[in-house]
Amino acid sequence: MPAIVETIAPSLNYALPMASKTNARRPVDLPVFSSMAVFGGWPERGALGHSGEMTHPRDDLANLNDVMDLARSEAERYLAALGNSHVRTPEAETAAKSLRGPLPSKGDGAPTALAELAAAGHAGAIRSAGPRFFHFVVGGATPAGLGAEWLTATLDQNVGMWAASPFGAELELIAVDWLKELFELPEAWGGVLVTGATMANFVGLACGRRWWGLQHGVDVDDDGIASLEPMPVFSSGYIHASATKALGMLGVGRSQVRLFERDERGRLDIEAFEAALERLGGAPSIVIANAGEVNAGDFDPIAQMVDIGNRHNAWIHVDGAFGLFSRIAPETRALTEGIENAHSVISDGHKWLNVPHDCGFAFVRDRSLLGGVFGATASYYVGGGDEQPNFAMLGPESSRKARALAVWATLRAYGREGYREMVERHLALTRRVAQQVERADDLELLADVTLNIVCFRFRPAGVPESELDDINLRLGDAILADGRVYFGTTRFEGKVAFRPAIVNYRTSESDVDLLIEVVRELGAEITVDR
Numbered sequence: 001m002p003a004i005v006e007t008i009a010p011s012l013n014y015a016l017p018m019a020s021k022t023n024a025r026r027p028v029d030l031p032v033f034s035s036m037a038v039f040g041g042w043p044e045r046g047a048l049g050h051s052g053e054m055t056h057p058r059d060d061l062a063n064l065n066d067v068m069d070l071a072r073s074e075a076e077r078y079l080a081a082l083g084n085s086h087v088r089t090p091e092a093e094t095a096a097k098s099l100r101g102p103l104p105s106k107g108d109g110a111p112t113a114l115a116e117l118a119a120a121g122h123a124g125a126i127r128s129a130g131p132r133f134f135h136f137v138v139g140g141a142t143p144a145g146l147g148a149e150w151l152t153a154t155l156d157q158n159v160g161m162w163a164a165s166p167f168g169a170e171l172e173l174i175a176v177d178w179l180k181e182l183f184e185l186p187e188a189w190g191g192v193l194v195t196g197a198t199m200a201n202f203v204g205l206a207c208g209r210r211w212w213g214l215q216h217g218v219d220v221d222d223d224g225i226a227s228l229e230p231m232p233v234f235s236s237g238y239i240h241a242s243a244t245k246a247l248g249m250l251g252v253g254r255s256q257v258r259l260f261e262r263d264e265r266g267r268l269d270i271e272a273f274e275a276a277l278e279r280l281g282g283a284p285s286i287v288i289a290n291a292g293e294v295n296a297g298d299f300d301p302i303a304q305m306v307d308i309g310n311r312h313n314a315w316i317h318v319d320g321a322f323g324l325f326s327r328i329a330p331e332t333r334a335l336t337e338g339i340e341n342a343h344s345v346i347s348d349g350h351k352w353l354n355v356p357h358d359c360g361f362a363f364v365r366d367r368s369l370l371g372g373v374f375g376a377t378a379s380y381y382v383g384g385g386d387e388q389p390n391f392a393m394l395g396p397e398s399s400r401k402a403r404a405l406a407v408w409a410t411l412r413a414y415g416r417e418g419y420r421e422m423v424e425r426h427l428a429l430t431r432r433v434a435q436q437v438e439r440a441d442d443l444e445l446l447a448d449v450t451l452n453i454v455c456f457r458f459r460p461a462g463v464p465e466s467e468l469d470d471i472n473l474r475l476g477d478a479i480l481a482d483g484r485v486y487f488g489t490t491r492f493e494g495k496v497a498f499r500p501a502i503v504n505y506r507t508s509e510s511d512v513d514l515l516i517e518v519v520r521e522l523g524a525e526i527t528v529d530r
């Protein structure tokens with residue numbers, strides 16, 4: 001009954017909820033290591049199985065309820081310990097190896113397979129969904145996001161063609177609308193969900209490349225770029241590696257981007273940037289503006305870049321993989337002033353939205369470009385259009401999982417205010433870390449805090465500058481091996497530095513306080529041994 005099928009998802013489309021629900025806070029405990037001791041150790045290979053004769057998944061249907069029970073109870077145990085576990089377990093690098101062996105000729109069925117998998121997962125999984133994973137920029141999974149992800153696997157919708165999943169496609173339209181509301185982007189823009197910010201950068205820059213080609217009278221998606229001069233691409237030293245990678249994937253070339261840097265940090269040299277655009281004399285170009293760079297969470301001067309770019313016929317792409325969320329909090333709202341006048345803007349779901357991997361979003365001012373870049377024809381492809389989109393024609397993948405379920409569910413569950421409260425709490429936690437760094441006589445804050453990253457290094461008294469990089473590199477390794485808190489090193493203005501990033505909805509004051517304690521404790525040990 002298609003009429004029913006096609007009306008369920010629209011019924012979920014109302015205004016982005018405003019109601020705020022403060023996240024439940026976990027009791028503050030000292031972390032204790034949870035591993036095989038808690039989870040009962042390894043099963044013998046095949047020991048939990050039935051006959052060793054399972055050859056067809058259909059025969060396993062009788063076990064389906066057991067399989068669901070097992071997945072649920074294993075998830076419960078993992079999640080119950082998540083808040084108090086070490087981030088890294090001693091088996092992190094060996095647990096998966098225990099699952100090696102020759103391809104089974106006959107299977108043991110799902111209960112055995114899943115029990116083995118769960119045991120190895122408990123032993124080896126990095127607790128990146130927990131509150132003390134500060135490496136890279138990785139969020140957790142809100143209860144709503146996690147539950148929706150389970151449903152996503154159960155419903156197993158392919159949101160490529162409308163006909164394959166009107167429910168998934170309609171929900172993606174709704175999710176994109178809600179995200180535009182959340183980020184205050186113009187209603188008329190198009191959007192699509194992808195695997196993460198790398199692919200979102202690819203989508204935005206692919207649309208920019210199409211626009212640039214059309215400005216020269218060439219349909220680059222049909223005819224390629226060989227007939228054209230190299231595409232001018234401008235950015236600051238804050239550009240993320242994934243945007244450069246996207247330029248490579250697009251055939252524009254990684255080295256094609258010109259970076260205008262005024263210092264070792266990579267901050268934009270705005271005069272040189274504007275002069276380069278002026279020299280193009282109105283010829284089209286691409287500008288990549290960075291809303292949140294990974295070393296210190298700093299921003300390009302977005303409003304000025306957008307203004308200059310628009311005066312010189314540039315396509316302005318904004319990478320806000322995590323920084324776009326600064327728009328939700330009044331105190332950081334100004335950092336992204338002007339993005340509504342850009343041409344493509346991207347962000348990530350598995351970072352600050354705290355939905356499970358993998359999820360990112362690309363928004364594009366001229367939605368028709370998406371179809372121009374990603375369209376494909378085959379006689380069995382039918383339908384499409386704004387009302388009943390084939391998302392396979394609007395993004396890079398043809399078959400696509402229903403990422404919108406987790407996005408919709410988490411926004412429905414916590415609303416704009418829930419996310420504002422979370423971002424504001426993370427901003428306060430970040431300032432708290434920075435203050436502790438400033439107060440400690442063996443730590444050095446290397447950059448002002450703009451958003452959710454603290455850039456600092458260990459600098460004990462009496463250690464010469466020439467030894468600090470080595471000490472901080474060793475300390476970085478020690479922090480990862482210790483596993484109570486988790487973050488890595490970078491190079492900032494030539495110095496080895498730490499850059500913990502706070503985006504997990506579970507993170508509390510005691511978690512960030514432990515971060516500083518661990519650095520000082522392990523740092524002191526390394527300094528004594530040096």
Ligand SMILES: Cc1ncc(COP(=O)(O)O)c(C=O)c1O
Nearest residue numbers: 137196197198240242292321348
């Ligand atoms: C600014 C920025 N852009 C892009 C990316 C790539 O994101 P993803 O790993 O989700 O593809 C990141 C990841 O940290 C990032 O910080």
